[in-house]
Amino acid sequence: MTPLPSRWLLGSWLLAIMAAGMPPVAEAASGVTIRVLLTAEASQVEVQAEGALLVSGADGRERHLPSPVMVTAGNTGLLLSGAASSSDRLTVHGGRTGLVVGLVQTTAAAGKAPAGSHAGVGTLTKWTLSGGLQVIQHGRQLMVVNDVDLEDYTKGVVPGEVSAGWHSEVLKAQAVAARTYALYQRTMSAGRDYDVVAGVQDQVYQGRQGVDERILRAVEETKGLAVGFQGRPIYAAFSSTAAGPTEDALNVWSKDLPYLRGVDCPFDMKSPYYRWRVAVPIDKLERALRQQGIGVGVVATVTPFGYSRAGRVTRIRILHSGGELLLRGEDLRKIVGYSILPSARFEVEAVGADVVFNGFGAGHGVGLCQWGAKEMAELGYSFSTILSYYYPGTDLMRVDQLDLSPQIPSNQS
Known part of the structure; x- marks a missing residue:
């Protein structure tokens, strides 16, 4: 294999990217909702909030119920704290403080619970969530989906994917990548009840867990920014440690995407997974x-x-x-x-x-290398430069400038 170039040989190219500038950050929240699958295999769901819960069924009829509400599968629809309903789908909203949700799994469901929890048969996992909750009955199992604003979703992903103690430019780069990935999957989710899975299948989403001041600042300072290619959000893949050149998406997923072709990555040798x-x-x-x-x-x-x-x-x-x-x-x-x-x-x-x-290395090696981004940030490169390097040929764009219309998913093997 050709030896990796010195990190310093890339400096002039990276500085040229930095000089190109970036679009202004959007002042308002995105207004885009992301549907996050927490699990498709729950036997019961307990929902709590400060004050009453606003519950609506498939018919759209709303009612206020005292907190907490226990949802289980019945013979003709969902049971709400033991009371029968005629609906196999309901939506729950709490107050401004959000929801506390407890899930009991029916089968092992690794990757569908917050970091630090162990989902398995009969295991209770708890989430603290912004936004609303959908509970959908499939036979005796319950699918649970968090409907959350894109910015709140991004806050829930960044601490699940990188350490909050890392350089602020890495946190910003991860925030933009996470936001972009969610938007891409949202355009590909027609016909599904969710856009992304709250685990390693997509991105590790933790709800409000682990969101501290550094995370909030990184998300706020990149609010409304995403990575685009030809006016659409990119498939913003990332992994822990490339340990050499990053990989072509074609070799991993049979997806020939010009912005997911390998680049040299001499920045991640300090990774414990190198x-x-x-x-x-x-x-x-x-x-x-x-x-x-x-x-x-x-x-x-x-x-x-x-x-x-x-x-x-x-x-x-x-x-x-x-x-x-x-x-x-x-x-x-x-x-x-x-x-x-x-x-x-x-x-x-x-x-x-x-x-x-x-x-x-660790991970599939496609797209952004998180430990490489960490080193680049410590060398003084901005989040926009980091993103441009690992996703060549892309543009940093405002979400409201992107085409978010549904696409037909291509086969991913």
């Missing part, structure tokens, strides 16, 4: 494959079978007693667990009782 070593028990790998419906025998070898330009495994070859299996590198991460196999940039050191991986 280099790692993981041993995965061979029997655990076999079980994980079978749980995904992939029939394998006893695994004998695991060998990278192709690499991207950025050095990530595009395909991996698994020889087993039943034959040969070829998987995408990202699919192997998904099967084994993203937290176990941090990235697809790895070599296989050994295969015995364990498969030992030596790797670099």
